[in-house]
Structures are given as C-alpha cells and as structure tokens.
Amino acid sequence: MYASVIVAISNKNVDRLFTYKIPEHLEDKIQPGSRVFVSFGPRMIQGFVVEVKNDTDLDPSKIKPIQKVMDVYPVLTKELIHLSKKLADYYVERHIKVIEAILPAALKMKSRSVLKLSDDASTIARETFKKFDDEKIDVKLLDMNDLKQLMPFINSKEIIEEKEFSQHTKKKTRRGIESNYLDIKPSSRAVKQIELLELVEESGPLTYEQIEEEGYSIGVINALVDNGFCKKIDILVERDPYEGRVFYQDEKKILTPEQQHAFDKIKKSIDDDTHETFLLHGITGSGKTEVYLQVIEEVLNRGENAIMMVPEIALTPQMVQRFKSRFGDDVAVIHSMLSHGERYDEWRKIREGRARISIGARSNVFAAFQNVGCIIIDEEHESTYKQNERPYYHARLVAKWRAEYYNCPLILGSATPSIESYARSEVGVYQRLELTERPTEQTVPTPEIVSMVKEREDGNTSIISRKLDMKIRDRISKDEQMILLLNRRGYANFLVCQNCGHVPMCPNCDISLTYHKSNNSLMCHYCAYEEPMPTKCGACGEHDLSLRGTGTQKIEEILRDTYNVDVVRMDIDTTRNKGAHEKLLSTFEKENIPILLGTQMIAKGLDFKNVTLVGVLNADTILNLPDFRANERTFQLLTQVSGRAGRGDVEGEVIFQTYNEDHYAIQFAKENDYRSFYLREMEYRKLARYSPYYFHVLFTISSEYQDRVIKAASDIHTVIQKDVSNRSILIGPSPSPIERIQNKYRFQIILKYKSEPELFKVLHELDNKYSKEYQKTQTSLRIDVDPEYIM
DNA sequence: AGCACGCCGACT
DNA sequence: GTCGGCGTGCTC
Numbered sequence: 001m002y003a004s005v006i007v008a009i010s011n012k013n014v015d016r017l018f019t020y021k022i023p024e025h026l027e028d029k030i031q032p033g034s035r036v037f038v039s040f041g042p043r044m045i046q047g048f049v050v051e052v053k054n055d056t057d058l059d060p061s062k063i064k065p066i067q068k069v070m071d072v073y074p075v076l077t078k079e080l081i082h083l084s085k086k087l088a089d090y091y092v093e094r095h096i097k098v099i100e101a102i103l104p105a106a107l108k109m110k111s112r113s114v115l116k117l118s119d120d121a122s123t124i125a126r127e128t129f130k131k132f133d134d135e136k137i138d139v140k141l142l143d144m145n146d147l148k149q150l151m152p153f154i155n156s157k158e159i160i161e162e163k164e165f166s167q168h169t170k171k172k173t174r175r176g177i178e179s180n181y182l183d184i185k186p187s188s189r190a191v192k193q194i195e196l197l198e199l200v201e202e203s204g205p206l207t208y209e210q211i212e213e214e215g216y217s218i219g220v221i222n223a224l225v226d227n228g229f230c231k232k233i234d235i236l237v238e239r240d241p242y243e244g245r246v247f248y249q250d251e252k253k254i255l256t257p258e259q260q261h262a263f264d265k266i267k268k269s270i271d272d273d274t275h276e277t278f279l280l281h282g283i284t285g286s287g288k289t290e291v292y293l294q295v296i297e298e299v300l301n302r303g304e305n306a307i308m309m310v311p312e313i314a315l316t317p318q319m320v321q322r323f324k325s326r327f328g329d330d331v332a333v334i335h336s337m338l339s340h341g342e343r344y345d346e347w348r349k350i351r352e353g354r355a356r357i358s359i360g361a362r363s364n365v366f367a368a369f370q371n372v373g374c375i376i377i378d379e380e381h382e383s384t385y386k387q388n389e390r391p392y393y394h395a396r397l398v399a400k401w402r403a404e405y406y407n408c409p410l411i412l413g414s415a416t417p418s419i420e421s422y423a424r425s426e427v428g429v430y431q432r433l434e435l436t437e438r439p440t441e442q443t444v445p446t447p448e449i450v451s452m453v454k455e456r457e458d459g460n461t462s463i464i465s466r467k468l469d470m471k472i473r474d475r476i477s478k479d480e481q482m483i484l485l486l487n488r489r490g491y492a493n494f495l496v497c498q499n500c501g502h503v504p505m506c507p508n509c510d511i512s513l514t515y516h517k518s519n520n521s522l523m524c525h526y527c528a529y530e531e532p533m534p535t536k537c538g539a540c541g542e543h544d545l546s547l548r549g550t551g552t553q554k555i556e557e558i559l560r561d562t563y564n565v566d567v568v569r570m571d572i573d574t575t576r577n578k579g580a581h582e583k584l585l586s587t588f589e590k591e592n593i594p595i596l597l598g599t600q601m602i603a604k605g606l607d608f609k610n611v612t613l614v615g616v617l618n619a620d621t622i623l624n625l626p627d628f629r630a631n632e633r634t635f636q637l638l639t640q641v642s643g644r645a646g647r648g649d650v651e652g653e654v655i656f657q658t659y660n661e662d663h664y665a666i667q668f669a670k671e672n673d674y675r676s677f678y679l680r681e682m683e684y685r686k687l688a689r690y691s692p693y694y695f696h697v698l699f700t701i702s703s704e705y706q707d708r709v710i711k712a713a714s715d716i717h718t719v720i721q722k723d724v725s726n727r728s729i730l731i732g733p734s735p736s737p738i739e740r741i742q743n744k745y746r747f748q749i750i751l752k753y754k755s756e757p758e759l760f761k762v763l764h765e766l767d768n769k770y771s772k773e774y775q776k777t778q779t780s781l782r783i784d785v786d787p788e789y790i791m
Numbered sequence: 792a793g794c795a796c797g798c799c800g801a802c803t
Numbered sequence: 804g805t806c807g808g809c810g811t812g813c814t815c
Contacts, residue, residue: 005815009792018815041814042794056815064814776810 001027003066004051006095007040008108015094018047019056020103021065030066032081033074035107037067046070046108048099050081073351075103077370079405086401092763092783093391101391102366104343108709115150121158129159140396165737175223176207176235196228207235244331252297252326253290253439254410262433266295269409270302270374277400279380279425280413282435283444284643288413289319290439292376293326295411300330300356304373304408308359308550309395311382311604313337317582318607319378334360334367337578360389365395365402372406374398379604380412380421381636386788394786396421407627415643415674417637419685422678423692435500445614445646447638447654447670450616451661463550468615468655475613476594482613483606483644484559485595486552487621487637488570490514495522495550502539510740515574517553527742555617556597558579563594563646570598609648616639619658619666626737627791628690631665635677638669691727691786694752698787700736702744703779712779713747716766720751723762728753737791750790 004017020038022030030036034049040469044067056063076099084098091098100108115137117129117149128149129137137150179201186193196216200206204297211221224230232715255263262280282288296306308323308723310316313335323331332355333345351353351368357366362385365375377385377399385395396412412421412430425432438444450465460466475482481627493511496503504513508522513522513532523530536543547554556569568588575581581601588596589608596602596611616638622633638656646652658666668677686693699720713733731751737744753759763783770781 002815007792009814011792012812013812014792020815038815041792043792045792058815485811 001030002056002063003030003034003036003049003054004053005036005038005049005066006099007038008038008046008096008100009049011095012033012094012099012768013178013701015096016694018052018061019058020047021063022052023065026066026069029069029072032075032078035070035075037070039064048076048081048096049074051570052086075107075351075368078369079402080366083366083398083401084598086447087391087393087398089760089764090397091391091393091785092760092767097535098391098393100266100364101387101393102259102368103251104340104344104347106347108338115154115159117310118158118160120667121153125153125156125158130154136626137671148575153519163632165423171720174207174209174235174693176233177211178205178233179230179772180228182229186224186227190223192216193224193227195231196220197224200224200230205233205235206560217769253287255294256287256308256435256439258437259287259291259439262291262293262435265431266291266374266409266411266435267298270295270298273407275404275407275409277403277410277412277424277430279417279430279432280433280435281417281422281425282413282415283438283672284415284640285440285442285647286415286435287439288378288435289322291435292411292413293322295374295376296327296357297411299373299408300327304355304371305350305367305369306401307364307367307371307375307399308357308379309364309375309385310359310361311379311384311397312601313359313361316604317486320359320401323357329358330356332358332360332367334358334364336363338362342542343540353681361702362395365398372402372408376411378413380414381416381418383633383788386786388788392784392787394788397786407540410740416639417674419632419678419681420692422559422674423682439530442646442648443651443656444672445642445652446658446672447642447671449661450655450664452657452659453661455657458467463555463617463657464562465655468617469657471613471653472563472595472615476563479592479595480612480650481588481608481610482615482616483608483611483641484555484595484617485600485602485637485641486555486597486617487600488549488551488618489553489573490523490525490551490555490597492547493551494547495557496546496548497537497540497542498544498546500537500540502537504534504538508740508743510738514551515547517557518573527736552597552599558594559597565594566591567595567597568593570596570602572599572601600637603637603644606644606648608644611644611654612646612648612650614645614652614654616641616654616656616658619656620660623660623663623665625791627789628685628688629789631663631681631684634663634665635669639667639672639674642669668748689752693730694754696787696790697751697753697759698782698784698790699732699749699751700746700782700784701733701748701776701779702746702782703777704744705778706745708777708779709745710749712770712773713749713780716770716781717749719766720749720762724751724753724756724759728756737790748790 001022003020003022007014007018007019030049032049032051036049037044038045038047072217072426080102084097084102087098088095097723117126150159176202177195225232249533266278299306310319313320320333332349334346358364377396380396399410421430424430450467455465490513494503495515503524506513506529508525508529509526511524511526513524516523520533521530522533537545552569552571556567559567563677568584571583587593619638622637623630642654645654656666664680699716702711703709717730717733730748730749733747736748739746767783773782
C-alpha cells in the first residue's frame, strides 16, 4: 500500500503529492487525512495523507516508508481533504497552506535542535559534552563561546545534531485523585474521608479544584491518599474559555408568522436532504436568531451537526450566551482570541463528536464535523468573513461548497445583505425569506439627518451639532443611555503647521501620523511607527502646530468636559486585551454609564434596553474611501447602528451627522429602505462594471524598490492581457491608494471578468513565477481572488 | 524550506 | 591549483 502525502513545507516547489510506502504494521492505521511523519530529503518532516492507493508507477528504489502516524484518528475528513484542494486551486494557494488554515495551529509541529554524543565519541569529547549536560544539549541555549568549544567534536561527528519534535500544545492536565476501589472503608470516625471516597467512587476521578468546590479540604484528600484508599493522578481537562460564567436558561420562543414561514421553508430543505441557499433578510431586531436556534434544534434532532458563523465572536457575547443556554455543553466555541490550547480542545470536541454545534468567526467554517446538517452565516455581509491574509478565502464561499457536499441548507442572515447575495436572491439562485417586523412592540426608529455643512454655515464649528447636543442633554437628564459612533480612532487625525502647512508623515508609509494623547505621541496606523509629539514644525521650525480631525480619544475628552458624565470608549486601542470587549460592555450596562462611544465595532449586535439615542458623528468616513463598496459599507453601517436604538420600551432616536446629506447611501439608510438602495447601487455597479456584474482579481505588487515594482507590474499586466479574452477588463497598473506601507512600494492591477475558464491556470503560473522572482529581486505578487477591498 | 551540486572569480 | 561565492535543481 502507498500513500500520497502533502508535505508540511510551504513552498511552490514541493506543492504536490509525494508517494510513500505504508509499512505493513501501519496499514490499518493510515487513512486519508492521517497526519504522518516522513523522511524528506535529508530531514524528517510532518505531512498529510490525502490518498491511499495499491500501486504506483514510481521507481520502487526512490520510495521511502512512512515513519510514524501522529494520531489515532485522521485529523482531516475526506470532505475536508477535497475541500482543501478545491480552495487551493480557487484562491491560488499552496495546498499545505489551506490544510494548515483548516486545522488548529496546535497541530503544527515545532522542532528543536539538540546535540547528543555519538557512540564512538572519544573521552575528551565526552568530558567536554558533560560540562553542559549528561544527555542532550538544546542548541538554542548555547552562546557563541559554548559552540566554539563543541564545534571540533561536531565536525568530527563525535557529537551529533538531532532534531526533536514536540507537539505545539500539550493536553492540559490537572492534579487529582482516583479511588483504589479497596474493599475496606476508612475508619468510621473519619466522616469526611468516607464521604469524599464515596463521591470519588461514584463520579470517577476528580481534580483538586472540583473536590474543594464540594467543600473538602486538601487535608481530607491527603488523608485518603496516605491511607491508601486513593491515588494521585493527572486528569485531562478541557480548557473552557467560558469557565466560571453562569448561563441562564433560554426559553424557546413562539415564532411570528413570518419567522414560522422562514422556518418551514428551511425545514423542508432539511427534510428533503437537498442543498439550498436561503437569504434570510430580516430587519434589525426581527428575531433572526430565534429562527437559527429552532433550525439548529431540528438539525440536532436528526442526529446531524450545525455550524453557526458570526462575524466576530468577541463582539457577540450575547449570541454565544444564548446558544450556550439553549444547547448547553453541545456547543463548541471557536474564535481568534482563544489560546492555541483552548482552540485545540474545542477542535477535538468537534472532531471526536462530543460537540454538535460549533459557533465561531471565519475559521469556524472549517469545523471538522462528519455530518453537517446546516450552516448558518449571521450578518453575512460582513467583510470579516474574507480573510485578508493568506489563504485569502471567503467563509461564505467555503460554506456554500460544504453545504453542497452535505446536501444541506446554507442560511445567510442579514438586515443589510451584501449586494452580491441579494442579487442572487433576485434571480432565484438563493431563496429569499423576509422578516419585516419585530416580534416585540418596538418600532424601528426613523433616523434624522443633520447637515454639518449647514451647521458650519450657522457658525457651529463643534463636531457635535446643536440638535445632537440637545438630545444628549435630554438623555442625560432622563438617566437614559446613548451610543455614539465615530469611525476614527486616536486623538487627532493629523497635525498641521499653521505657518507652512507641513503635515508630519510616517517615514515608512505614505500616510499622515495620528496624534495619540494617552502617550503624547504620533503614531502610524499602518505600521508600528511611533514618535514623540514634536514641539515645533519639522519643516519651518515654527511653534504653530495645530491638531486637525477628531478621533475617539478627543471626543471622549470633549464629552466628559461638556456634559460632565462618564464615557465608555470602545476602539482597537481599548479592546486589545482578552476579554476587554465584554468588560467594557458590561460596565456600560451594569453601571448605567450614559455614553458608549466607539468606532464601527459598536455597530453590531449590541442589545441594550436603556439605549434610546444613537448618534453617528460623521457618517462620511467610509463613504470617502476609494473602494467600490464604500457606498454599501456606509449604508450597512448606518442601518446596523440605527438598530441599536429603541430596544427597550421607550422609543429610540437616531441622528446621522454628515457633509453629504444628499448621498443615496445616507438617504436610503435614513428611510430604512434596503431595496431602493440595492436598486440604485446596482445601477452604479453595472455602469462601473463591478461585482456582481463582474468577478474581480486584485494583483498587488510590492517591493522596497519603486523601479522594480513598476517593471514587475507592467510585466504582469502584459502576461494577463495576453491570456484573458477581450471581454475582460484590466485596470492599471496604478499605484495602490496608499502607495507605500512599511517602506514597500505598492502597485495594483484589477482584473474584471465574467467568464475565464483558463484564468486559474494563468494565475497559478504567475504565482509560481513570482514566488521564484521574490528570492531574486524581493518583489512579491499578491493575488487576491474576489477581493473584499480594492485598496 | 533546506541542502547538494556545479560553475566562475580571488586567493594560498 | 583550491576555496568559496550563490544560481539551479531536487526532495517520494
């Protein structure tokens, strides 16, 4: 028997199958999906079996045997192997890179070099070696002097270097005890010991923590062990990221007629075992989650598993809580803030069938279930579903492929669907289900637009309009809460010299520096560059520096000073630490802080009953970005954030401050009219020949040397031009909107096409060529298929 | 990715 | 003549 193996080396040259002999003693252990250990050239590496076959046409003398199998169960299912190949082809990626994205990082192998004595080492070699260690020396602990001493023996092969491999993450254990199941009992006077012994015999091994929780001291444990009734053992424990939190029982709710209709349609697809994609278009607060929950219950009843996708799990603790309280321990939670170990534990729960639902962000789309019964993507329009580093996959497409494979429904839910998904529901590729009303009595607030142009004309230069100011004061006096959104972090956007107009720029990127008050420094938001706040202009030397543009830090200060109230600020700078989101949100809710101020991360999913006012301080920040989805993102953001108001008994109010009051994205957001926005946006997309009328590929060429970038970009343009039909459109090469980031010049080419059957072959050839080119000229090519951002 | 192989310039 | 630069090719 032979195995086709993908080796764990991310390089274009080895991105293919290698054939290994399966030794007889491993035949029943090696299956497609097994993680194995093989000799490759001069070293030992990890690999993944993708196929097991009876024969090969390779020269038998070239074939080496598989050394080891790493796991009892294969880590990949047949479906995931197939999926990984398909993804590698589509996104122009190396097969191993996709496999590594599918598996938890803990399964990657970490190796270290150690030195050992060879059997025929001389006495002097042995003596030198023993100065460091008796058995083996870790190379990374040696300094140059140590190496100098050992080098002669390494050269004479008396001391040999070996690679040692260890799994990235150890299974986590806790100290605990297990009963020895003796026939005799502790003395009748030792009441506590008898009780605890009974407990341990009844429930199996217990950890010290568990025992202490039950009210027995360490003394009792030690007594049982000392008297021989129990023995100390290490107990495997799962790392529970939600440890110590209480979940309230969540009751199943009665569906509204609209929800019931949506549920019935989806149930039919489940019952018929057919794949269908549903677009669940429901206004904010229309109860999409309840539909998801009941669909999942249906799937579980059939003995199948459910994958629940959310945009950013740290932002949706309320959703996780609802799932945990409805389904309890059947839920595995996967997201980027987990440690490698925690993530590995959740992955094992899924792979070994101990979890039946997995809820998580983007990478959760790879949940290793054997029988997927439905995949749900909440807020399907969110751009976080597209990974913006390699591999550049979009979770929605991956979900579609997996749902097709399992003949199960894919449910895309959103109040503001992506233009692409809505367009597919218009032509019947997706089945659209509408939820137009809220199950509670709450009405959807109608936003008001305040023109900041007019505000300036009337002499108000503040970032807060007179109307918003009035409403803020009103809420504070009534002890109600509000959410204010400003999509710009930092203190001031940039610094300008009033004398000569000089603006301090990042030395590594073509972008102005942002002032951060907390550390009184200028920072670049594109690289880690930071410099102290200057006291005079770097160009003319005058002391006439002025801060322009307002970020969340400054607003926070203004709000505190003007209204004399507490403010909770939420942006990347305040939420960098684990658990910070939840902490800030619960402070806001429990301490009834009047104002929650934040960037776009506060627009999604929050549900606070006492919030009666939502203010968008500048609705134009995204609108002005040079990206064809800027209108769509503005509309989505405004609609989403409006939905945060009026979730309780009191009706909510929403204010949009803008310099573009006539823009259709803002107008339709105000009117809460998704469909009109969609139709208007489609006209623009058609005219400008953008998605969904065309597919896109974004090529970004970057290098430290400007001339090399220009040369490479023009070469790439020529190659693509030659290979695509004349129905496709090539834009560029042109400098990227931010031409230089981290000292690298960037040029881009955008390909728009409708149908190019040969395209992917060309893309792989280009990728191939430029991965070699990179070694020669430090010029790299990034190919982003279906880009989410064209900037 | 790493490593051997091999082909040209600067030395003992 | 030989040491060593790094371009090229190969790994089942």
